[in-house]
Amino acid sequence: MSGVALRDAVTGDAPALARIYLSARQAALPGLVERFDTSQVAGWLEGHLMADHAVRLAEADGVPVGYIGHGVDARHGPMVFHLYLHPDWRRRGLGTLLLAEALAAHAGRLSLFCIARNATARRFYEKHGFRIIGQTDGADTEEGEPDLLYALAPPPQHGETQ
Structure with a gap:
């Protein structure tokens, strides 16, 4: 993607x-x-997401425009915890790149929650x-909104069955 650089996020x-x-x-x-306001969200990102998981940042001309946070969850295995793009950068291929x-990083096996x-x-x-593999009523989420659990597994290798 022209003009966009990816790097590890830092504090x-x-x-x-x-x-x-x-x-x-x-x-x-x-x-x-x-x-939560911007400073509270920044504190959580720094103290939890960035401290415990991989976070990759996309920059355009040195300005952050999107990021992905991923790692391994004890219950769900490899997960995307955050994938957010500045609204001006949607539908340009940046989400796909991230x-x-x-x-x-996770050999094609990932899950994630989505509102x-x-x-x-x-x-x-x-x-x-x-594909959706589960859902919640949102009672245990900060937003209080139902969410969906998605999963992706790599295609079967030659000789494997699904």
């Missing part, structure tokens, strides 16, 4: 990632009430071969 990136996170959610989920990084009413994200993941 100082947390405020920019928080702004991307909040703006992406506002664009994709009208009416969603955010419980997702490819996580897929490569059920996020139609744009659902189309994106389904286009990339993810």
Whole structure:
């Protein structure tokens, strides 16, 4: 992707990632009430996501425009925890580029949660071969919204059956 560079996120990136996170959610989920402000989200990103998992940042001309956080969850195995793009950078291939990084890191096996009413994200993941394998009523989520558990497994190798 021309003009975009990927790199590992560092502590100082947390405020920019928080702004991307909040703006992406506002664009994709009208009416969603955010419980945390930019500095609180940045603190969580730095203290939890970035401290415990791989976070790759996409920059255009040195400006952060998207990121993916992925790692291994004790219950679900390899997971995408966050994949957010600044709204101006949607539908340009950046999400696919970031997702490819996580897929490569986890041998093509990933799962993720997606808020059920996020139609744009659902189309994106389904286009990339993810399928719904579970759902929740949202009672245990910070948003209080139902979400879907998606999974992707690599295609069977020659001689394997599904």
